[in-house]
Amino acid sequence: MDHEQGARPPDQAVAAAGSRRSRILGGDGGTRSILIATASTVVFFALIAVIVVTSPGWPEVKKAFFDPEVFADSFPGIAEAFLLNIRIFMIAEAIILVFALLIAVLRSLPGPVFFPLRVLAIAYTDLFRGVPTILVIFLLGFGAPALQLSWVPTDPLFWGIVALALVYSAYVAEVYRAGIESVHPSQDAAARSLGLGRVQSLRYVILPQAVRRVVPPLLNDFIGLQKDSALVALIGPVEAFRQAQIDEAATFNFTPYLATALLFILITVPLARFTDWLIARDRRRQLAGHA
């Protein structure tokens, strides 16, 4: 009674990997295209280097931005301050994952009874996507403590994290919502027809599929959040960017900013590559599923 569906032939997996490489390299991904890609890359960057190095202001810029001594002196302190950035975005991300899901679920509730909740969710996402992040950080960081309520925290770090979580939850809620809406209504019908309630259907059938689909765009938003953790510096906490400012003020040299940029790249680039890998894996799985 069983019918062989035929597992994916191995050469198809190789072809998938090859096509990915050839998309980046251009051409068929063979030796010839690797050579051409290498040559044009070398020429391109050599040209930029020549333009920069031969510019009239280069000696000044070199001293101000690429001073190895200043780099070596400031890097350990900035790296230590960067731990605060990591703390900020890790805590914010944990809050966002839960809070944004709540907003998205509220917005997806059907029927007239839930109209006020839907309106609230829509107003929230509109507001916090509409106001620049830095304004939210300022308004909360300076405004909330100024209320002088004994039970309201006055720590600027606390309010910085809250502001980031509020702003990015609005984006991530929209990502979640797109995921929920991408699950075909027949899935809900199947769940409900088995006697599962609305919440059970959401929890066991709709959300697991929705969340899986939106992991790549969600990580994309997290890359943005990690960079924006530097904005918290503007209300006081000494994170990497603020530490670089302090170093710059002491040395009159901009190299500390370069060190800070390097630290951000060190964490955002791996996350970006991981996101790409997840997308490619999902595409391969889909191809396998419909083979």
Added chain:
Amino acid sequence: MTQDREALRLEDVHKSFGQAEVLKGIDLALAPHEVVCLIGASGSGKSTLLRCVNLLEPIDAGRILITGRDVTAPGVDVNSVRRGIGIVFQSYNLFPHMTILRNITLAPRKVLGTPKERAETEARELLARFGLDARRDEYPDRLSGGQQQRAAIARALAMKPNLLLLDEVTSALDPELVAEVLEVIRELAAGGMTMLIATHEMAFARDIASRVCFLDEGVILEEGYPRQIFTAPREERTRRFLERFIEAGRL
């Protein structure tokens, strides 16, 4: 007096989608262990009728009674009603993120509170009956259409429904996979399952049905024993509908 012995009774059921009235007063009754086939052109309202019985679509007028109880009355707990009715869809609608076994045990565990062990034992018995026990740990997209549809039927049966609704369950299947699914349904009929089946498989309907209803533009135009409907239809429109199947050599 007969009412409480009926598995399902529809009284003057109306249903519209916007301006379009899809069901224009359906009356239908099923006795326990009866198998009724709904035939008719696409768009005649067969699927809508089944979805209304399962309360997936609210009806605009009329009543639906399940074992004598009005399930369209206000305040009825729809989840408890659906527990007693299984439905199988044309496009299977298995949960793609769960293994076959979990697809089947989800509702018994979460709705009925069946302990995991027992739910799995029962699910495996069902799967074995349908020749699918070896595939229980695979995900739906690794199975053929026929296997997926059999798994979907097993999922509906895991809730031990009193009534099973089948909505063109073979229409999405490649021709060579149709037989294995029909075989399962035949087995269920032989086992006494009460079923309301929307189908385009006329030969199958003729063999299995205790009664056949011809749906045309939202009404049951003709109803009778399979032999009568398929050999001597009273209505001109029934005759014209069936002629196409006879010409195609499918009857």
